[in-house]
Amino acid sequence: MLVEEHYLQLRTHFSDEQNGEWIEVKLTKISEILYSTKRNANLLIKKMEDREWIKWSSGRGRGISSKIMFLKEKDILLVELAKSKVLSGDLHNAHSLLNTYDVSNEGGVMFSEWMEQQLGYHQKETSQQPLDILRFPFYRPIPFLDPAFAMRRTEVHIVKQLFDTLVIYNPNTETIEPHLAHHWTSDETNKVWTFYLRKGIRFHHGKTMTSLDVDYTLRRVQNPDTKSPHQWMVNGIKNITCIHDHAIQIELIEPNSLFVNVLISSKLSIVPNDLHEHEDFATLPIGTGPFSIKQNDKSKLLLRVNEHYFKERAHLDQIEIWIWPDETDEHRLKTLNFKYLVAPKNSLQDGKEFVELNRFENEIFYLVFNLHKQAPYQNANFRKAFHHAINRSLIIEELRGFRHKPASGFLPSNKIETYMNDYDLNKAKEELARSGYSGETIHLYIYEMQSNIENAQWIKRAAEKLGVHIEISVFPIEELRKKDVMMQADLIAAGEVFDTNIEIELIGLYRENGSFIGSLIGEKHREEIEDQIAKALRTSNKIQRLQLLNDIENIIRDRNSVIFLYHNRQNAVHHNSLKGVSLNALGWIEYRDLWLEK
Missing domain, CATH: 1.10.10.10 (Winged helix-like DNA-binding domain superfamily/Winged helix DNA-binding domain)
Structure with missing residues (x-):
């Protein structure tokens, strides 16, 4: 010491x-x-x-x-020591010091103002050429970056920077485009698909990508021993044949008009077939993407540009995500509330401006009942009472933050005004009386996140007004996704963010291992849901497919198996010298498009 x-x-x-x-x-x-x-x-x-x-x-x-x-003065020494830790790359211990020795508000502001100067855009001189670096804070480490296991929005976003898929979706044209595969075909039954791979693509460790890597990726996710939550995506594969190094044929058990859409998913990003030689792959994965990963620990996640990327090289040389848990430590770093603060605030005095981006995203927050348990909410009147007891506009008004609009379905486009405005406490109490509820405690489970805790506490207060007692339990998300933990819950409050591949994202809600909705929805719904999904997979018409998936939503909404709460908006603040900035469907910025106007 x-x-x-x-x-x-x-x-x-x-x-x-x-x-x-x-x-x-x-x-x-x-x-x-x-x-x-x-x-x-x-x-x-x-x-x-x-x-x-x-x-x-x-x-x-x-x-x-x-x-x-x-x-x-204690604060002066404490702040000086924390600064030295940050400059040495040890942000984890810098944060620990400030908390252990209880920095004062004045000391916290002093440190925040200095920390702010370290973030944003910086240029680092090297022996070859200056490196353009963008730094920003994030509230938690990001240790699980294996595509086969990525589920949270942040992990999925980082996976997209490190890996590539066979095909990609263009949200502007709403079409599927070539990527690692430059061409593909399917037979008239949509059971046999052939993909032709680009030549000369290299993984970050130098290995050339071939059809063997595609074969390995799909079989790895399909293998039950892998225990990938995304196994459902490839369960329909009957056989895979590597025709040669740059062509691969995939035969399906049943016709699937959406199979190429499945391959858009970052969860099926192509990994090298020598993956087993890299024990730390989950933390320091190896892909073909526009950035490679150089550091990933409790202090920092560092991405370095891939100089040999098969498409356009990213403009920035390095992205540094500094881990600073300010979300659970609100009196620290109050000036660091933005994901993308790329210039210190005092530059405003020089007439420069910051730009704020907002996106009303495909993110839904909801409650789902565990219909596997014998409990009061097996009675439809109980669930209906809960629906009437939730004032969706009030939760947004009182909790604020990024909460934006009341929800009546998974997607913001599915607006049903009568559902969103169906708050009626008297009616809720009448339904509760019909349900036979006799005061049992309802166990509400959530995963660790400040907004989830706020939601749960608000729901508990609303339930108390109804006459229902709720007990809240908070878990790390990896723990809560375990089936034996989920099955102990009566109710889970959670959120889902949908990427641009909407049809596959919606199917994943019901089929993904670890999905709260798919796991808790109950066997009574299962057969109906699987029948609708099977019809959607056989249908080549996108409008008809979306209608079939929407019918599933209608089932669970009408039975109040899922209580839809609200949709979020995402925002980012950046200095106007940063160009190429846009928010993607996950609420993050695509790093490969960023550049600095100097």
Whole structure:
């Protein structure tokens, strides 16, 4: 431990005492505070004296206590030490220091203002050429970046920067376009699909991509031993044949007009077939994408441009995501609320401006009942009571944040005004009385996130007005997605964000292993849902497919198996010198398009 931390330990213990005043204390007490021997405590005291942080008067004789006087302001030393940790790349310990030694509001502002200067756009001189670097904070580490297991929006977004898929979806033209595969065909039954791969594409570790890597990727996700939550996407594959290095044929069990849409998903991003040789693949994955990953730990996620990308090289050389858990620590770094702060605020004084982007996204927040349990909500009147007890406009008004519009379905386009405005507490109480509810506790499970906690507490208050007692339990999301944990819940409050591949995203709600809705919806719904999905997969008409999927939504809404709450909006703030900025369907910015106007 550094002498600075020993001083902070000592000063924190005597936090009620003022600088410049003598404090009587025995050396044995000092050694206890510092968790050291008396000899080491003496050495540390001498070092602090040499730095003029303290004055020390050693007691001589029986009954004469030693005395200490603090001279160095704790916050100044604490902030200086936290800064040094940040500059050395150890953001995790910098954050830990500020919390452990309880930085004051003034010290927090001092650190925030300095930290702000470190974020945004920077240029780093190297022996070859300057590197254009963009830094921004994020509230948690991002350790799970294997496409076969990516489920959260942030992980999926980073996967898209590191990997490529056979084909991609163009949201502007609403068409599927070539990507790793430059061409593809299907037979008239939509059971046999052939893909022709581009030549010369290399993974980040230098290996050339071939059809063997595509074969390995699909079989890996399909293999039950892999335990990928996305296994459903490839379960319909009967056989895979590598025709040659740059052509692969995939035979399906049943006709599937959406199979090429499935391959758009980043969860089926192509991985190298020597993946088993890389034990840390989940944290430091290897893809073919526009960026490669150089660091991923509790402090930082660092992406470096892929100089040999098969399409246009990204303009920025490096993206640094600095892990700073300010979402759960609201009195820290109040000035760092934006994902993309690319210039310090004092530049506003020079007449420069910041630009704010907003996107009303395909994100839904909802409640889903666990219909596998024998519980009061098996009665349809109970679920209907819950629906009437939720004032969707009020939850948005009171909790604010990114909550934007009341919801009546998974997508914002599915607007049913009568559903969204169906709050009626009297009617809710009448339905509850018909349900036979007799005061049982309803266990509401959520995953760790400040907005989820706010939602759950609001729902608990609404339920109390109805006369239903709710107990809230909070889990890490990886824990909550485990089936045995989910099955203990009565109710789960969660959110889903839909990428541009809407049809596959909607099917995934019901088929994905780990999906809250698919896992809890109950066997009574299962047969109806699977019948509708099967019809959609056989249908080549997109409008008809969407209608079939919408019919599933109607079923679960009409039975109140899922209570739709609200849709979110996403925003990003950036300096106007940053160009090529747009928010994607996941609410993030595509890094490959960013460039700096200098």
